Amino acid sequence: MLAKERKAELVKLYGKNEKDTGSTEVQIAILTEEINLLNTHFETHIHDFHSKRGLMSKIGQRRALLDYLKRKDLTKYEELIKKLGLRR
Numbered sequence: 756m757l758a759k760e761r762k763a764e765l766v767k768l769y770g771k772n773e774k775d776t777g778s779t780e781v782q783i784a785i786l787t788e789e790i791n792l793l794n795t796h797f798e799t800h801i802h803d804f805h806s807k808r809g810l811m812s813k814i815g816q817r818r819a820l821l822d823y824l825k826r827k828d829l830t831k832y833e834e835l836i837k838k839l840g841l842r843r
Contacts, residue, residue, distance in 0.1 A: 756792075757788055757789060757792070762785060765788060766781050768784065769781045769784045769835075779820055779824045780824070780831065780835055782820055783817055783820050783821060784835075784839065786813050786816055786817040786820070787839050787841070789813055790810065790813050790817065793806060793809070793813070794810075797810075821836070
């Protein structure tokens with residue numbers, strides 16, 4: 756779970772303003788941060804299968820949002836994956 760302050764930072768970085776929580780870029784950034792946190796969680800808690808299911812769900816959501824952004828605006832998509840360091 757992301758802290759409220761960290762989520763606000765991501766909204767400022769990737770959103771149009773401080774209240775822009777619904778844009779595709781912000782949603783992808785927040786999901787990426789949550790995925791990274793879950794990956795560090797699994798380094799110590801290998802057998803946490805319930806959280807692993809949640810991780811797979813978040814990865815699927817991010818994948819769908821990335822596909823949508825790629826269809827709608829290719830330049831924003833390329834900038835975002837470069838900023839977030841995603842492999843594509």
